[in-house]
Amino acid sequence: MNDAQLARALTEILGPRRVLCEPNQLHAYACDGYTAHQALPRAVVFPETTEEVAAVVKLLHDNDIPFLPRGAGTGLSGGAIPLNGEVIISLVRMNKLLSVDFDNLRAVVQPGLVNLTLTKRITGQGFYYAPDPSSQSVCTIGGNLAENAGGSHCLKYGVTTNHIVAAKFVLPDGSVMDLGTPYGDAPGYDLLGLVVGSEGTLGIATEITVRILKKPEGVKTALAMFDRVADASDTVSGIIGAGIIPAAIEMMDQLAMQAVDKSNYHVGYPADIEAVLLIEVDGLAAGVDEVMDRVVEICRRHHVRTVKVAQSEAERALWWSSRKMAFGATGRISPDYIVQDGVIPRTRLTEVLQRIAEISRKSGLRIANVFHAGDGNLHPLICYDSRIPGETEKAIQAGSAILKVCADVGGTITGEHGVGIEKLEEMRFMFSDDDLTAQLAVRSVFNPKDLCNRGKLIPQPSRCAEVRNARHIIEENWQIFGTFPEHARVMGPDEVGAQG
Amino acid sequence: MNDAQLARALTEILGPRRVLCEPNQLHAYACDGYTAHQALPRAVVFPETTEEVAAVVKLLHDNDIPFLPRGAGTGLSGGAIPLNGEVIISLVRMNKLLSVDFDNLRAVVQPGLVNLTLTKRITGQGFYYAPDPSSQSVCTIGGNLAENAGGSHCLKYGVTTNHIVAAKFVLPDGSVMDLGTPYGDAPGYDLLGLVVGSEGTLGIATEITVRILKKPEGVKTALAMFDRVADASDTVSGIIGAGIIPAAIEMMDQLAMQAVDKSNYHVGYPADIEAVLLIEVDGLAAGVDEVMDRVVEICRRHHVRTVKVAQSEAERALWWSSRKMAFGATGRISPDYIVQDGVIPRTRLTEVLQRIAEISRKSGLRIANVFHAGDGNLHPLICYDSRIPGETEKAIQAGSAILKVCADVGGTITGEHGVGIEKLEEMRFMFSDDDLTAQLAVRSVFNPKDLCNRGKLIPQPSRCAEVRNARHIIEENWQIFGTFPEHARVMGPDEVGAQG
Missing domain, CATH: 3.30.43.10 (Uridine Diphospho-n-acetylenolpyruvylglucosamine Reductase, domain 2)
Known part of the structure; x- marks a missing residue:
């Protein structure tokens, strides 16, 4: 044709x-x-x-x-x-809110409906849609489904897969399937769960049934500034360890605060503090104040320099804006930057931040850290200047080295931004050739002709050229950033040779 | 061999x-x-x-x-x-608790570890494992994984799939795969989610990483008795509608209360009340009392006859025992009974209970109802006497008719007991032949020789004999119990003929 x-x-x-x-x-x-x-x-x-x-x-x-x-x-x-x-x-023209069942907490939407628009349409009745990626004012729920999008409030409310219960789904041959069930869990294999986060490689969701939630009665937000990153990290562990699940715990480091303070969202962070936490608790009005009192007390126990609870919605909105715009604000301190995205166990925060600082030092690139501290989802912002020869490559390699650290401490190479084409090679930090083969076999059930978003999400296993290429990148990282733990799951040179 | x-x-x-x-x-x-x-x-x-x-x-x-x-x-x-x-x-000899990471809320267990044993082993440190099927004192976490087991506290805490984050998994050819990741969400297709609830048809989990939770500081439990089932149902919707998510909302109807009061767990339910609710709220100590006050107020608004809040742990334990032992207590009022398991939207409760009463009347069999009302998970207990010729078949057909009602109102044919061999035919209430074919294709990726738990979970599509058999059962149900809505997804006689 x-x-x-x-x-x-x-x-x-x-x-x-x-x-x-x-x-x-x-x-x-x-x-x-x-x-x-x-x-x-x-x-x-x-x-x-x-x-x-x-x-x-x-x-x-x-x-x-x-x-x-x-x-x-x-x-x-x-x-x-x-x-x-x-x-x-x-799918931008498929942007209708098709129906809402307030009593059973469900809404049916077309995939092109903008995330925040759903909340705006039901906020008058006292409801909202929980997943809140930073791009929520423009990104679509269909895109959120494809990427299994997260957001600041995932700590308490979970990521997109916890909020999608059913979907009408066009398979790559044009047939239409119903996945999941609006009420209860569908029996049989969880094909809906398989499709969420599949990055558009298994087909196209054309009608999505989501959970909606009653808006919390009470919200309290605190801003806590720390002289030392380690104290901020310990505060995060201290809060969770006390059995408190805040709606969000966000952290920014010194460089990120500098960037934000140069932007339009001037909070006035002291230049010498190492870390700031933005902590939000929500729930029924009864109890929210007491919970926040305990959060403040835990901050104090961990040597916080100052901690304030927002006294107005305007103050709370300013704090949140300064956090949500931090990526963009990095443009104030660097001509170019890469937003990375990895996950680590919460308790390894201090140690991993030290490793990132080491990678920053060895690469000669500044790295700001802005992240969802409560669930260990890091967003290192790697600053570079693409006009300087070789610096772009160095920034990419530094990002890859950070993801290797995340994988090595038991975390993952992406918390919410997906693999796409960006992280195909880094998938090998987590998956063996056998794992990748199994993933591709599952894909081929849905997408046997591989016509639907070919080449995304899962790298091809056992292709010598590609494996050598991955090896090459990793060895360069080793040279630049020092050795990584022994248990790395990437193939060794001998194994590559055996397959060549 | x-x-x-x-x-x-x-x-x-x-x-x-x-x-x-x-x-x-x-x-x-x-x-x-x-x-x-x-x-x-x-x-x-x-x-x-x-x-x-x-x-x-x-x-x-x-x-x-x-x-x-x-x-x-x-x-x-x-x-x-x-x-x-x-x-x-x-897997009963693989019953070790391998490790616990209290700070990051994870435990690694072998599949034969008994559900409640995990909680007992970590309760001293103030932690527990949330999914609590009624059989939790004997059932294993590996079995819970296979069945995606639920329990009374799923309403707030979710079912097993929400609590398993990684597994070592032996595929049906003997190779070993790591699924999921202990911290964060694994990128790629969610094969762990596929395996949870797959009823042993995709392989064998041999090491399971689960989330553990901090025990709630405060727990309050209320027992509310209603003259009318409809008022009890409206109370459930009223509580959820107020934005309160109790840890559990359990309901029993009159016949179930009679059975329980004849057993060793004598609560003393008045003979003329139609329904009792057991409502539990938990969380941080701050706020639990106020939340329970609001629950009580909502009960009163819906014409509760009496509502009591447990004054001691002994009282609370008695109430819970009377609920958890309700299945067994049915033996006091009937020589035989079938425990059914279906899910409906919470707001259709009154209507579906009327349909069940109708099925009871038309079949001549008593049906008691004990269920997780908060998440619409019904457990009708169908009483029969296997010594009376034809009564066993009638009980099975009544169960099937109830599941048809659940599917027709947008729910499912199982909330937590699985499909196994019991509900193979009822899978056709929810899935078309194309759906079943897709499910079997996914199975064949893991289990190409179909050696692992053959014949469970997914019925074969497009086999005329089986489809006719299903049709036969359903038509008998129609004769006995009246017509079902038009949108039933089971094949019509013409379609069967066309495939014959």
Whole structure:
């Protein structure tokens, strides 16, 4: 099927106004929030119903044309980049809130509905949708499903997979399946759980049933400043150890605070404090004050310099803005930066931050740390200048080295940003060739022709060239950043040789 | 491989004392908690390590001998019954608590560790394991993983899948995989989530990392008696609607109360009340009293006759015992009974209880109702007398009709007891032939030779004989219990004909 035939066939399904084929129209779809790689799609289409998605997918499937779904394009790992000249199926016109069942705490949405819009539409009745990625004012619930998105309040409320109970799902051959069940847990294998976080490689959700929650009656937010990072870390462990599950515990280090204080969200952090914690507790009005009193007491026990509880909604909003805009604020202190995303056990925080400082020192790059401390989800911001030859590569390698540390202490290489194309090689820090083979076998059940978002999420196992390449990157990191623990699961040179 | 060869080969791996082959030793393994079907295994073995499980599985796989894993054998849906003369791999000797990380709230256990034993081992430090099926004093965590077990406190704390974060897993060919990650969410497809609730059909978990929780500081328990079931149901919705998430909301109806009051757990329920609610709230000490005050107020608003808050641990324990022993107490009012297990949206409770009453009337069988009202998980207890010809069949059909009602209102055919062999036909109430085919395709990735717990969980699609059989059962139900809504997803006679 040539381009003209394809355009005609797509137009037959969707009409001329919902099919883009001209190169000048396609440029906006060459990348997503991960800008390190760009590639033009073959076309972009805008279906409005499940039937239209299914018809488009069937056409592409029957003609062996690769395709991928796209939400708002805010993904940070390149999951929506058309590496193989895919037809992009944009879901932005499928943005309806289809129904709400307040009594049973469920809402049914189309995938293109913006995350925060759902909350805005039900806030009048006293409800909200809990997962709150920093991009929530623009990102879509379909994209959140694909990435298993997190957010500041995951500590108490869990990530996206804990909030999606059912979905209508177009398989890569154009057939439609119902996954999960709106009430109760579906029997049989948890295919819905498999699809959440599958980064668009198993098909396209076209109708999503989510849990909604009653808004908490009471919210209290504290800002606690520490002379030493170790005290801030110990405070986090102390709070959790006391049996308190705050709605959020966010941490920023000195460099991140400097960046934020240079931006429009001027909180006025003293220049000499090493770490700040933003701690929020919520729940029924009864008890919230007492819980916050205990949080404050735990901060004091760990040598906090100052701790304040927000006295107004404006004060609370300023503190949150300074946290949520921290990524962007890094632009004030560095021409370029990479936002990394890894997870570690909460108790290894101090030690891992020291390792990151070491990587910073050895690479000569500044690294700011902004993160969801309560659930150990780090976001190191690696500052670099792409105009200096070799510095971009050094920044990428420093990021990879940080993820290796996360994997080595029992954590993971991504908390909420996904693997996409960005972290394909780092998947080998966590998975053996056998593991990857099993993952690809599961993919092939859904996506046997590998037409749907090809090349994302799972790297190919046992390809010598790729493995050597990964080995090469890791060995460079070793040279730059020192040795890593013995139990690293990456193949050794002998094993590579044996497979060559 | 004949029986003698098999015995020799198994003995080579495990020694003579951990291999049972004599018929008189095998009888105890002919069924589990589902006693309607019995079948002798070919042998029973007792490995003690992952390596031993892997070696046994590899032997059986290489010789095409079917096998299945077994925990304590308390399953209620027949998942551990050796339908095909399987070799049973009993995990009861793998009952160690391997390690505990109190600071990060994780424990690593072997699959044969008894659920309550884990809590007992960590209670001294102030921690517990949340999922609490009624059988928790005997059932194992490996069995809980296989069945995705629930319990009374799921309402607030979630079912087993929310508490398992990683597992070492022996695949049906004897290879060993690590699933999930102890800290953070593993990237890639959620194979751990797929394995939890797979009823032993995908392989055998040999090491399980679970979340543990800090014991709540405060617990308050109320017993509320209602003249009318509808008021009790409205109270449940009223509590949830107020934004309160109790640890548990349990309901019993009149017949269940009669049974319990005839047992050793004499609470003294008035004979003329229609429903009793057992409501428990827990959390930090600050606030628990106020929350319970609001629960009591909501009960009063919905015409409760009497509501009491437990004044001592002994009183609370009596109330809980009367609830947890309700299944067994049914033996006081009926020679035989079936425990059913279905889920409905909470708000359809009154209506579904009326449908169950109708099924009871039309079948001539008494049905008691004991259930987790907060999450809509019903346990109708169908009373019958197996000595009366035809009554067993009528009880089975009444159970099936109740599950059809649950599926039709958007719920499911099992909340926590699993499908096993008991509910294979009822799976068709929820899944189309295409859905079942997809489920079996996923199974075949893990279990291509179908040696591991063959014939459980997913019925075969598109076999005319079986479909006709299902149709036959359903049509009989229609005759007995009246028509069901039009949107039932079971194949119509024409469709069956078209496939015949």
